Amino acid sequence: MIFYKTLNNWYSNNKRDLPWRQTTEPYYIWLSEIILQQTQVKQGLPYYRAFTAEFPSVFHLAEADESQVLKLWQGLGYYSRARNLHTTAKYVANELNGKFPDNYKALLKLKGVGDYTASAIASICFNEPSAVVDGNVYRVLSRYFGIDTPINTTQGQKEFKALAQELIDKQDPATFNQAIMEFGATHCKPKNPNCDTCPFINKCIAYSKGEVENLPVKLKANKAKTKYFNFLVILSENNQTVLEQRKGKGIWQNLYQFPLLETKSKASFEDVLELAKAHPILKDKPFELSLYNKETIVHKLSHQHLHTKFWIVKLNSSIDEGVSFETVTDYAVPILIGNFIEAFDF
DNA sequence: AAAGCGGGGGG
DNA sequence: CCCCCAGCTTT
Structure with a gap:
């Protein structure tokens, strides 16, 4: 046949x-x-x-x-x-x-x-x-x-x-x-x-x-690299947060995310506090920092393991280019961010 | 030729 | 934990 x-x-x-x-x-x-x-x-x-x-x-x-x-x-x-x-x-x-x-x-x-x-x-x-x-x-x-x-x-x-x-x-x-x-x-x-x-x-x-x-035979892929992501979830006095569009070559091109601080290793509260103070958006604005997820979220992509922490940055002031809480879900975001938004429920 | 790119599901 | 999925583009 x-x-x-x-x-x-x-x-x-x-x-x-x-x-x-x-x-x-x-x-x-x-x-x-x-x-x-x-x-x-x-x-x-x-x-x-x-x-x-x-x-x-x-x-x-x-x-x-x-x-x-x-x-x-x-x-x-x-x-x-x-x-x-x-x-x-x-x-x-x-x-x-x-x-x-x-x-x-x-x-x-x-x-x-x-x-x-x-x-x-x-x-x-x-x-x-x-x-x-x-x-x-x-x-x-x-x-x-x-x-x-x-x-x-x-x-x-x-x-x-x-x-x-x-x-x-x-x-x-x-x-x-x-x-x-x-x-x-x-x-x-x-x-x-x-x-x-x-x-x-x-x-x-x-x-x-x-x-x-x-069968079939397939050559093994390279092991995934570990990265450390710290997202700043800014909450302003006038009910706004900040989303930024990813540009350049890497993952999630043109999608939105919270301001990202990537560190070479696991970041402590003090590490993030220092980096946040120096961040352009937060420059000279008093804020209160707290960790949202006590357990680090490990988001696995084919080639990267993203060890992720979401940090709540509570401001007692307003911000210039914010996104109102009600419109956060209008933006295209990676599933890692989407899961947070869903759980946090702005 | 090799690397980079997502997220879900099966075993 | 591993592998696989109606692959393509860039380096």
Whole structure:
């Protein structure tokens, strides 16, 4: 039996009913694919619903402010996706009259669209036989063919892309691409795959060798670095606090946060007191400092562990460029800040 | 080629 | 604690 025939048969009996499978409109497919980058369906689904409700067309999205897009993206992570999403929406709406490019090569030029996403859109919307290779595809193919080339290397990416391209059903690439991903997501899972009911059980090399749990092979990532974050939650006499927009290169670009004091090691009350006194916003303004969370919050990102303390800075004066308490929740903030705001309840 | 980028969930 | 997720961009 041809690989895609077995796969398509499994898919027709097991596919989930997902909203982006009800359409081949490029705007909706593109939106779903950006949301689902490095994101499980369960986590991305509510965001897809929110974005399609708020922005029913690429023109609606293009006309929004970036701040509105980031606010709707809040909590989903990898915020460059939201910024690139907005950039591409404006480009398609204003330069392409709202019409997305209709082939892999042209799609690849869009900001935020790489090999995977270009292949997904090209196949699903335009029937172009370009194979997708995502985390699911790496897993399915590495097991089925018993391939131990590390998937996070240039060599591995080329090898699996070429293999997927050989296997794709050229008559129906849309179904093939979605089927192999769905199979990886729900059946050929990372842990405890359903080998006992697998339609490929007699052909899977990894299964025959007892190597299913060892594939795919992936080179280990670097260990996360520890950072020490101290946020100054300023409370002014006129019920205002201070939020600052993050700029530059690092995490949470363009999102808001309380004024941040980053220290090289765990900061004491006295450390923060001295730093706060020297802070431009608090210069020559008497305040009362207190620690909000006695237990340090450790917020874990892929590459950073943020040891975080929220410090309450109570002023008996007003401030110049503050944010009134009622509007704090209007700003797009990292989940670390959002959790504090929710608990503190201004 | 390697590093940087989020947050949630499973085992 | 580890790993993984419908990856992309920058260095």
